[in-house]
Amino acid sequence: MAKVSRQTVTRAMNDMSGINPATKQRVLDAARELAYRPSRFGRGLVTQGAPALGLVVVDLTNGFWAELASSMLDEATERGWTVLIVEASHDVRSTIGNLLEHVDAVFGLIDLPDEELDESLGATPVLLLDRPETTARPGIRLDFGSAMDAAVSHLLATGKRRIVMLDWARDDAMSHRASQFVAAAQRRGLEPLVLHDAISREPGIEVGRQAAPAARERWPDLDAFVCFNDYVAVGAIKYLQSQEIDVPRDISVVGIDGTALGLVVTPELTTLRFDLREVARIAMDAAIEMVERPPVSGEPQQWSVTPSLTVRHSS
Amino acid sequence: MAKVSRQTVTRAMNDMSGINPATKQRVLDAARELAYRPSRFGRGLVTQGAPALGLVVVDLTNGFWAELASSMLDEATERGWTVLIVEASHDVRSTIGNLLEHVDAVFGLIDLPDEELDESLGATPVLLLDRPETTARPGIRLDFGSAMDAAVSHLLATGKRRIVMLDWARDDAMSHRASQFVAAAQRRGLEPLVLHDAISREPGIEVGRQAAPAARERWPDLDAFVCFNDYVAVGAIKYLQSQEIDVPRDISVVGIDGTALGLVVTPELTTLRFDLREVARIAMDAAIEMVERPPVSGEPQQWSVTPSLTVRHSS
């Protein structure tokens, strides 16, 4: 339409030098009229484009994942990478399959059995968040060990003796978080009390609101809750408030994750807070490494991050 | 390495029929050893791949954006699209530039002057969220008009008379939200009271915590706050609590956005709640339309969404 060759179009569209301004304008006009947009595939084939990381989160409306996503975005931008975020709440398999078309590496929590994992992911470099040691894939583990110890010690120091974990999971198995609580409680000679919720679809406020009274019925003398996450903790506090049970005097509440929620609820929530910035840094560096280097055989690399106990007013 | 042609590699990698199992295995083994991964660009050039939408948000850790992002993800997946989320908090220009390499259309809040907008976005179809009417681009407007009326009426009905808007903006101009509040107040014959914050970087809890006392100093007889968003409202409630001022008896507080935060704070927050699911639906349909149809000249299309007043316990 502009009566020029494709190279000249390239020059006009990409703002390159060595083109007559009038020619350039003619090309740009024609492009507008034809609604012409360069194909990202054609261009990428030649220029390689910026590498992209796929981030698989569980639920963006959960502060933990929102904060991780936000941190990943920052860290990626700094390194010239692009991030593609997907929520793998519904159909994990097809979500992942779709994602792979667009990215050079994947990071996130992928809740799939090992065999399916290999099948879905193929040769794409993957870094798994918080997966059991059984996978032959590199990963970042959320290690609650020492932080759970700190939380239990803190509750003991404030005079609490009957600590109940309000757990949550998709199935009947105890969560990783709860099992670490059990270990910490036993190390202190406490009876490990765990109430397990496998009914609710999401570990939200409602879980805590319903689990707290159930726990009190089962262990009337309980004096502290450690909760699966901050949402469950907020639900527990909301229930206790409704019963005019004083937090923390009568019952202390400790959350996990360190989301912004904890600063909104009254009293402000004691919680195990992750440095997600740090997680994002590790993940980006590992992803770049995996994409650039040939695959190292042998032990898959494992990182570990530990939350720290942030004491506020709910304990 | 496997001593086969590229077509056979294609067959092996893509799980196609018409290939000898032994050959396939040989190819797969070689692929693994060479860490071979098909180029997404080469493949996309032929298959076209799934179309991608770029979503530009302000801050993923803000519940409004997290919920919008989550809804967009859902709606996009249903339509076979992929979503690429970016946060345009720091360097908007380069963030957008980077994004364009990867997507077929863009949706979101892009805080750039009109000329720069055209320059940055080029021919990419764009749908703007909550931009002034001045742009010659299609968009979705957040229209507070009738909802502000409802909020003011509700406060009047509960006996409040001196309503103060706690506003926030990046610069000295009144926000769109505040100007709609002013209009609603004037329609009811009220003096429109607005306190403007242009100091804080983000419209977070701290803004409310600091603005609330400032407002009380300036208008000692105030009896209600309407806040720029839920975060500011939570900050105001936190301050009032600290002063043992009863909410809502002494001072009512109304937020905007309808984020999950409002259910966590005590008392639970009355707020103007958007149906972000609806916004996501409109945006996805419009994006698909823009990519598939040639560009229509004439008036750019405009949609409008109105929040609804959700009365809880802070008013």
Next chain:
DNA sequence: CTGAAAGCGCTTACAG
């Protein structure tokens, strides 16, 4: 300042 040629890495017919 403009254009002809080569090639990026795949897949889709088609031939054998």
Next chain:
DNA sequence: CTGAAAGCGCTTACAG
């Protein structure tokens, strides 16, 4: 069951 040819839509030298 396997391979030779063509082509997807760009950009990068290079020639004029």
